[in-house]
Amino acid sequence: MTTTSTDAFLRAALEEDGAFCAAGRPSRKSVSLEQKHPDVQPAEYRADQTKSWPAECHESSLSVQQPDVSGPSAK
Amino acid sequence: MLRQAKLVSGIDRATLCDAVLVRGVAVDRLREIEGIWRSRRDESLFSGVDDFVWNWENKVEDIDSGVMLLSELRCNDMPQGAIAVSTRYRNSKCDERNHVLYVEYLENAPWNIKGNASGVSEYLGVGILLIAEAIEISLTRGLNGRIALHSLPQAEPFYRDKCRFTEFGPDASESGLVYFEYSEPQARSHLLRVGSFL
Numbered sequence: 134m135t136t137t138s139t140d141a142f143l144r145a146a147l148e149e150d151g152a153f154c155a156a157g158r159p160s161r162k163s164v165s166l167e168q169k170h171p172d173v174q175p176a177e178y179r180a181d182q183t184k185s186w187p188a189e190c191h192e193s194s195l196s197v198q199q200p201d202v203s204g205p206s207a208k
Numbered sequence: 209m210l211r212q213a214k215l216v217s218g219i220d221r222a223t224l225c226d227a228v229l230v231r232g233v234a235v236d237r238l239r240e241i242e243g244i245w246r247s248r249r250d251e252s253l254f255s256g257v258d259d260f261v262w263n264w265e266n267k268v269e270d271i272d273s274g275v276m277l278l279s280e281l282r283c284n285d286m287p288q289g290a291i292a293v294s295t296r297y298r299n300s301k302c303d304e305r306n307h308v309l310y311v312e313y314l315e316n317a318p319w320n321i322k323g324n325a326s327g328v329s330e331y332l333g334v335g336i337l338l339i340a341e342a343i344e345i346s347l348t349r350g351l352n353g354r355i356a357l358h359s360l361p362q363a364e365p366f367y368r369d370k371c372r373f374t375e376f377g378p379d380a381s382e383s384g385l386v387y388f389e390y391s392e393p394q395a396r397s398h399l400l401r402v403g404s405f406l
Binding site: 135137138139141142143144145146147148149151153154156157158159178187 | 249313332359
């Protein structure tokens, strides 16, 4: 193990700095989007940014139940 | 299969700690890992982590049947990260003539995420080592290090800015999650960064 590789790994690890790094194909939970995470949009609206939010999603008291949108292999 | 690895202490941000990477982890261990992490995920202060939920039963079935290969990064007798790759290859978006190894699941322990309840990430380098593990598996399977994944929204800066994946934008067929891919040169570059620490 050389000093150079130690330095390179240290730099990379410090740059990572505890970053959230989850990946995969999870399902979306049922969340109150307006209250919790207004920046997170349902898939169909995120994929097509020309569409606007449906009016009912602006109701702060409404919980939007997202369907299980796992990929084709999800069982 | 066991491999020695190193992680960086998040306390002093300098000490290298011995770790081990276990490839081919059994389903029972996955259940244990999930049990250990579940309660700590709730403590996380990271905004938006709880927008998604993993389909654990799906993972258990796929690991049991060999559709997924699970690896665990362990340090201080605790699971610091886990990654599962699919044994069914996908077509590359960087070069459609080639296949890529697809990362079905990747997660670092809640206590390693910046902004966790303790205020300090216990270990640094988990994410880059797990990506290196995926590259190594890709190499052993003749895919020349090519890998791909869909990132959770909060993790996009990690793959875009820190790992420097090629970004292909939101994938409508996968919940709108952003698709990232490493070509051969990008994978080689990543392994150089990790060096001999895996």
